[in-house]
Amino acid sequence: MKKRMAALMLTMAMAAAPVSAYAADASQTLSVAVTAEVKTLVQWAASEEQASLVNNQAQEGLFRMDENNQPQPALCDTYDVSDDKLTYTFHLRDGIQWSNGDPVKAGDFVFSWLKQMSAEATNGYSFIMNDYIVNGQEYSEGTVEADEVGVKAVDDQTLEVQLKNPTPYFTNLCTMAMFFPVNEEFYNSVGDQYGLTPDNMVYCGPYVITEYDPAVGVTLAKNDNYWDKDNVKIENAKVRVMKDASAAYNAYQSGELSQVELDSTNVAANKDNPEFSQTVDFRTTYLQFNLTDDVVGNVNMRQAISHAIDRNALTEFVLADGSVPGNGLVADGMSGDGEKTFRELNGDIAVYDVDEAKKYYDEALKELGEVKSLTVLVGDDSVSKSVATFLQSELSKNLGLTVEIDTKTMQGRGEQMDANNYQMGVTAWGADYDDAMTYLDLWTNGTPYRGNYVDEEYNSLIADAKTQTDDTKRLDDMLQAEKKLVAEDAVVSPIYHKGSATLTKSNVKNLITHPIGVPMEFKYAYFE
Amino acid sequence: MVKYVLKRLGYILVTLWIIITCTFFLMKNLPGTPFDAERFSIMTPAQQEKVLEMYGLNDPVPVQYVKYIGNMLRGDLGTSFTYVNQDVAKVIGSRLGPSALIGLQAVLIGLALGLILGVLAAWKHNSGIDYFTMILAVLGVSMPNFVAAALLQYFIGLKWGVLPIAFWTSWSCSILPSIALSFSATAQVARFMRTEMLDVLDQDYIVTARAKGISQAKVLMKHAVKNSIIPVVTVLGPIVVNLLTGSLAVENIFSIPGIGSLFVDCIKANDYPVIMGITIFYAAFYMLIVLLVDVVYSLIDPRIRLARGKEN
Numbered sequence: 001m002k003k004r005m006a007a008l009m010l011t012m013a014m015a016a017a018p019v020s021a022y023a024a025d026a027s028q029t030l031s032v033a034v035t036a037e038v039k040t041l042v043q044w045a046a047s048e049e050q051a052s053l054v055n056n057q058a059q060e061g062l063f064r065m066d067e068n069n070q071p072q073p074a075l076c077d078t079y080d081v082s083d084d085k086l087t088y089t090f091h092l093r094d095g096i097q098w099s100n101g102d103p104v105k106a107g108d109f110v111f112s113w114l115k116q117m118s119a120e121a122t123n124g125y126s127f128i129m130n131d132y133i134v135n136g137q138e139y140s141e142g143t144v145e146a147d148e149v150g151v152k153a154v155d156d157q158t159l160e161v162q163l164k165n166p167t168p169y170f171t172n173l174c175t176m177a178m179f180f181p182v183n184e185e186f187y188n189s190v191g192d193q194y195g196l197t198p199d200n201m202v203y204c205g206p207y208v209i210t211e212y213d214p215a216v217g218v219t220l221a222k223n224d225n226y227w228d229k230d231n232v233k234i235e236n237a238k239v240r241v242m243k244d245a246s247a248a249y250n251a252y253q254s255g256e257l258s259q260v261e262l263d264s265t266n267v268a269a270n271k272d273n274p275e276f277s278q279t280v281d282f283r284t285t286y287l288q289f290n291l292t293d294d295v296v297g298n299v300n301m302r303q304a305i306s307h308a309i310d311r312n313a314l315t316e317f318v319l320a321d322g323s324v325p326g327n328g329l330v331a332d333g334m335s336g337d338g339e340k341t342f343r344e345l346n347g348d349i350a351v352y353d354v355d356e357a358k359k360y361y362d363e364a365l366k367e368l369g370e371v372k373s374l375t376v377l378v379g380d381d382s383v384s385k386s387v388a389t390f391l392q393s394e395l396s397k398n399l400g401l402t403v404e405i406d407t408k409t410m411q412g413r414g415e416q417m418d419a420n421n422y423q424m425g426v427t428a429w430g431a432d433y434d435d436a437m438t439y440l441d442l443w444t445n446g447t448p449y450r451g452n453y454v455d456e457e458y459n460s461l462i463a464d465a466k467t468q469t470d471d472t473k474r475l476d477d478m479l480q481a482e483k484k485l486v487a488e489d490a491v492v493s494p495i496y497h498k499g500s501a502t503l504t505k506s507n508v509k510n511l512i513t514h515p516i517g518v519p520m521e522f523k524y525a526y527f528e
Numbered sequence: 529m530v531k532y533v534l535k536r537l538g539y540i541l542v543t544l545w546i547i548i549t550c551t552f553f554l555m556k557n558l559p560g561t562p563f564d565a566e567r568f569s570i571m572t573p574a575q576q577e578k579v580l581e582m583y584g585l586n587d588p589v590p591v592q593y594v595k596y597i598g599n600m601l602r603g604d605l606g607t608s609f610t611y612v613n614q615d616v617a618k619v620i621g622s623r624l625g626p627s628a629l630i631g632l633q634a635v636l637i638g639l640a641l642g643l644i645l646g647v648l649a650a651w652k653h654n655s656g657i658d659y660f661t662m663i664l665a666v667l668g669v670s671m672p673n674f675v676a677a678a679l680l681q682y683f684i685g686l687k688w689g690v691l692p693i694a695f696w697t698s699w700s701c702s703i704l705p706s707i708a709l710s711f712s713a714t715a716q717v718a719r720f721m722r723t724e725m726l727d728v729l730d731q732d733y734i735v736t737a738r739a740k741g742i743s744q745a746k747v748l749m750k751h752a753v754k755n756s757i758i759p760v761v762t763v764l765g766p767i768v769v770n771l772l773t774g775s776l777a778v779e780n781i782f783s784i785p786g787i788g789s790l791f792v793d794c795i796k797a798n799d800y801p802v803i804m805g806i807t808i809f810y811a812a813f814y815m816l817i818v819l820l821v822d823v824v825y826s827l828i829d830p831r832i833r834l835a836r837g838k839e840n
Binding site: 039120122140142194256 | 559560564568579582613696786
């Protein structure tokens with residue numbers, strides 16, 4: 001009896017213990033989770049979202065995104081654009097400082113931009129400057145010297161940039177982490193140890209990094225040298241590495257996290273939760289056909305496949321994580337003419353229509369003869385695999401076509417596509433900036449990875465859009481190009497646009513997230 | 529004895545060299561480059577060339593191998609590709625501590641609990657405690673540690689709120705993961721101890737000891753346990769290596785910066801220098817522990833002589 005009593009009391013004591021015993025600092029500290037390690041903070045080496053997230057709080061570029069994803073002047077005070085739209089002159093704010101007290105100079109931008117354009121940039125993002133800035137490409141290939149590249153410090157407060165073509169979204173690009181300045185003097189004093197520890201970096205953003213461990217995350221504190229510090233309300237923040245989705249969910253419930261991204265198992269259970277919100281990322285998962293393949297080289301075959309995929313069923317029942325059907329290549333919500341989005345202007349150009357699919361399929365069979373089976377190449381993550389299984393069942397059900405699934409590691413899938421060793425592959429592209437060109441430009445190089453698509457009409461539309469000074473004409477070129485690529489030639493079949501479902505604690509206000517580029521802004525957030 | 533240990537160390541070096549060589553060439557056959565496949569594909573050939581050159585990946589693989597061995601002998605394991613500019617030794621070192629701490633605690637829990645349960649089960653053979661131990665042993669061995677981890681996190685961390693859910697901020701963060709990891713060790717040790725004890729308790733010298741009127745406790749502790757513990761030492765070697773080298777699942781669930789997740793991450797990312805570094809570490813560690821177990825074995829059981837033949 002005594003024993004039972006003791007056991008009962010112990011159980012009661014445990015039950016009575018406060019649920020949030022370890023959530024003491026959550027009300028003061030903004031805490032978000034990332035699903036992968038913050039392996040590097042060196043901006044020309046980092047390509048992952050988590051590095052971009054951290055750098056965007058600790059650093060700042062010429063512009064910063066507002067809540068409507070529009071660039072607002074940040075370190076830059078004003079700027080002028082020449083009449084031919086090729087020369088941008090940025091005037092830096094007065095008195096802006098690094099966290100060590102050094103002034104932020106135009107030369108600090110030139111320094112980091114040149115690094116990003118050079119071969120030293122291992123993040124694969126050199127194109128984001130080289131495509132636009134005069135002599136960037138040549139510099140990265142080592143054929144011109146730094147002083148011939150179109151980015152110059154006229155004086156300490158004036159930065160002049162020469163572009164190859166008119167680029168209406170150039171100020172958008174300037175909000176990205178690759179465009180942040182790096183204190184040249186400081187960098188040279190620490191050399192290749194730059195960015196490895198909090199002390200080996202200096203900061204010009206709303207926060208400074210006080211702790212950094214790639215596998216644990218980053219601790220941030222408000223930067224007292226920041227020009228707009230009066231508008232930064234939250235003093236302390238944390239970016240924590242949590243690789244396990246259900247662990248992150250538990251941590252959110254216990255109050256250790258201010259916000260958590262939900263995986264599909266938790267989306268349904270939380271749809272009515274007032275803390276729930278859902279956004280569509282500018283990221284499209286699509287089926288890339290290899291045009292040099294005997295079977296899917298046939299346009300009718302590609303059309304048949306593309307029309308046989310019920311994208312609604314996929315996003316609603318299989319993914320169920322907030323993703324939306326990919327009825328076009330360019331993601332929903334990406335900017336169009338200022339009033340309507342690109343997607344609204346071009347409509348649904350990849351649709352599910354079994355009758356059409358069958359018609360195309362019969363036509364294809366007439367031209368090809370017998371088709372035994374097709375192979376779809378996918379990465380080995382669980383989402384890609386379920387997408388492939390879904391495709392397999394759709395094509396079998398709607399066309400009677402047998403599809404085999406070839407699963408490879410992400411690296412292996414990429415290599416196999418580069419080597420032209422595939423029929424069709426499930427692949428994805430996340431927009432780098434808010435303009436359709438971020439997608440459409442990919443299919444101009446005719447590489448195996450892009451299905452060996454070489455089309456004069458398409459290329460001339462893109463080339464025209466790139467040099468066009470008339471924004472309406474430029475948009476029109478891109479609308480036509482997307483139609484040509486997806487609806488007419490069916491080079492790719494868009495499947496879905498990735499969505500994210502998140503829970504945010506009700507006392508956290510104005511924690512802005514962006515569908516592209518820098519993922520999140522701590523600067524404007526506050527506790528209620 | 530010294531001669532024997534030196535000889536074994538010699539073997540270890542040769543084995544290590546074979547392991548390094550095999551791993552190096554196998555690793556170079558992994559598909560892809562250490563760089564993001566999607567991003568790498570949009571670089572111009574000239575850029576790709578330059579990037580590969582910077583990391584010394586343009587040389588033929590045998591040349592890379594010779595260079596690597598040369599650097600390694602000078603104590604330089606290179607710098608990581610993904611943890612940009614970080615020394616491999618430093619990267620591994622920083623991840624070793626948490627895994628070792630959790631592993632060590634798990635070993636201690638497993639050993640203590642396992643021994644107690646094993647002894648009790650054998651002593652009270654075919655009683656409630658015996659059945660309980662056997663059920664626990666089957667569960668402990670068959671239940672994957674991530675199930676235990678998830679349950680502990682949910683109930684003890686979230687529902688009762690008595691220990692941290694995850695993270696690596698204080699010692700208390702290491703308790704739940706240690707418990708989660710200790711289940712299988714407990715089970716293994718308990719089973720071995722029980723079987724061995726049952727065997728020993730049947731021996732004539734135990735009967736003699738009892739006949740001499742020595743107390744039950746003394747018989748157990750002085751004669752039975754001491755003689756049953758030897759086989760446990762054998763299994764302890766692999767258990768220790770297994771636990772101290774980290775667990776991907778438990779580390780991920782509790783957000784612990786350990787070496788288990790580092791190993792998987794670096795293989796996925798083709799981070800060659802880190803893959804090599806961890807392989808060398810794991811292999812050397814394993815072989816040294818096995819050697820240590822053999823030495824300890826001879827110390828606790830005089831019947832076993834390490835070096836037989838000529839020297840005797």
